[in-house]
Amino acid sequence: MKKIGLVYIKGAVPGFENFGELPTHLVKSNGLVDGKKASNELDALIIPGGTLLESGDISDDLSKEIKQIAKDGKPIIGVCAGLQLLANQTDIGRKSEVPIIKEGLGLINVNLSPLISSDRVNAKVYDNSFITKGQNEDVTGFHTHTYGKIEGDAKPLFYSKIQRMNYGDVNKKSEYNIFSGACNDDGNVIGTMIHNILDENPIIRNNL
Structure with missing residues (x-):
C-alpha cells in the first residue's frame, strides 16, 4: 500500500477536513515518520491548512524533507x-x-497576499497535473482564508467562483472568479485554497 504523509505540527489545523479518508502517516516537525526520514518513507504528502507561516513552525529539517519529496517527483498537495x-x-x-x-x-x-474569503465554492478545473486528470466538471469545496490573493506564472489548476470577499458581497450580476490552485512545472507539487477538495471530489481523491 502506498504511504501518504500528513504534516502534523504546531500551526497545522487538519481538523477542517478528512482528506478523503486516505490512510495517512504523521510527519512531525523533525521531518520524520516513525523515526525515519519522510522522503525515504513516503510516496506522497499532504500539507494541511493552519498558521504554518505565521507561527514559524516549519523547521529546517521538515523543509528539507518536503523539498526532497518534491525533487523525487512524488506528489505533494498543500x-x-x-x-x-x-x-x-x-x-x-x-x-x-x-x-x-x-x-x-x-x-x-x-x-500570496491578503484577500479574505469564506464561501462554499465551485471551481473551474485546468488539466495541468495528474491530480485533475478526468475531472471534467467543476470541483466543490469551501474557502476559509485571509491570504487568498494568488499571483504568479505557475500552471493554474483551479479558479473558484466566490460570492463574498473581504467581508462584503461581490457583484451578483457578474461571476467573480479567483485563482485558487496551482502546481509546479512537473505537476507533482500542488497547492490550493479549496478545503475539502479530497473529501468532495472522488476523482481528485482517487488520482492522489
Missing part, C-alpha cells in the same frame, strides 16, 4: 496554509501599511 508554504512568499500584513513577508519553500511559482 491546502490553504499548505499552499502558502509551497509558494515563494506570502504577505501576512493584512492591516499593515507595508508588506510583512513570510518566505515559503519556492516549490510553486506564486506569491
Whole structure:
C-alpha cells in the first residue's frame, strides 16, 4: 500500500477536513515518520491548512524533507496554509501599511497576499497535473482564508467562483472568479485554497 504523509505540527489545523479518508502517516516537525526520514518513507504528502507561516513552525529539517519529496517527483498537495508554504512568499500584513513577508519553500511559482474569503465554492478545473486528470466538471469545496490573493506564472489548476470577499458581497450580476490552485512545472507539487477538495471530489481523491 502506498504511504501518504500528513504534516502534523504546531500551526497545522487538519481538523477542517478528512482528506478523503486516505490512510495517512504523521510527519512531525523533525521531518520524520516513525523515526525515519519522510522522503525515504513516503510516496506522497499532504500539507494541511493552519498558521504554518505565521507561527514559524516549519523547521529546517521538515523543509528539507518536503523539498526532497518534491525533487523525487512524488506528489505533494498543500491546502490553504499548505499552499502558502509551497509558494515563494506570502504577505501576512493584512492591516499593515507595508508588506510583512513570510518566505515559503519556492516549490510553486506564486506569491500570496491578503484577500479574505469564506464561501462554499465551485471551481473551474485546468488539466495541468495528474491530480485533475478526468475531472471534467467543476470541483466543490469551501474557502476559509485571509491570504487568498494568488499571483504568479505557475500552471493554474483551479479558479473558484466566490460570492463574498473581504467581508462584503461581490457583484451578483457578474461571476467573480479567483485563482485558487496551482502546481509546479512537473505537476507533482500542488497547492490550493479549496478545503475539502479530497473529501468532495472522488476523482481528485482517487488520482492522489
